[in-house]
Amino acid sequence: MGAALAQVEYTYEVSGGGFGFMMIFYLLFIVAMYVFMGFCLMKMADKTxxxxxxxxxxxxxxFWLMVQIAxxxxxxxxxLLIPCVNIVILIIVWMDIAAIMGxxxxxxxxMIIPLFNFYVxxxxxFTEPY
Structure with missing residues (x-):
């Protein structure tokens, strides 16, 4: 009846480079934030x-250091080691740390606000109270 339609096969080459870059960036970000938090805790311990x-x-x-500072x-x-309870306890401990720091x-x-907690x-x- 008619001419047969030719089946065309398309292949798209996809590189995993974008995903790999994203994962490396994410890993470096997490490590940098962890080191920053550790350094801030160390400075708070020195101040107190x-x-x-x-x-x-x-x-x-x-956690032990935070409890000692507070x-x-x-x-x-x-x-602080008990799940769900640790959220409330952590807020109270950070409130005490803030008060002790002046x-x-x-x-x-x-401290419960994501990303803003790094500023806190x-x-x-590193700053003095008013």
Whole structure:
């Protein structure tokens, strides 16, 4: 009846370079933020005279350092290790840290805002209260 239609096959070459670049950038960003947070905790420990400021760079020990800076009991450290409870406890600990550093308590509440919390940590670690 008619001429057969030719089947044309298309191949698109896709490179994984974009995804790889994105993952490397993401990894470098995460590492930089972790080092920044550890350095800020170390500076806060130095300002308050808390020993072992280098604990800020070690994953579980940074909770211990925060509890020490906030001058809280060991129970608060244990509560920080309990899922869901740790969110509330972390806010209270940051409120205490802000007060001890000479700032208003609400600076600790601002730690729950993503990306803004890096500014809060910088402010607490490197600036003087008004």
């Amino acid at each position: 005279g808390t020993p072992n400021g280098w604990f800020g760079f070690i994953p579980i020990l940074n 001058q809280r009991d060991v129970l608060w450290f244990i509560l 700032f208003e308590n609400w600076w600790g509440i601002l 940590m910088y402010k607490l670690a």
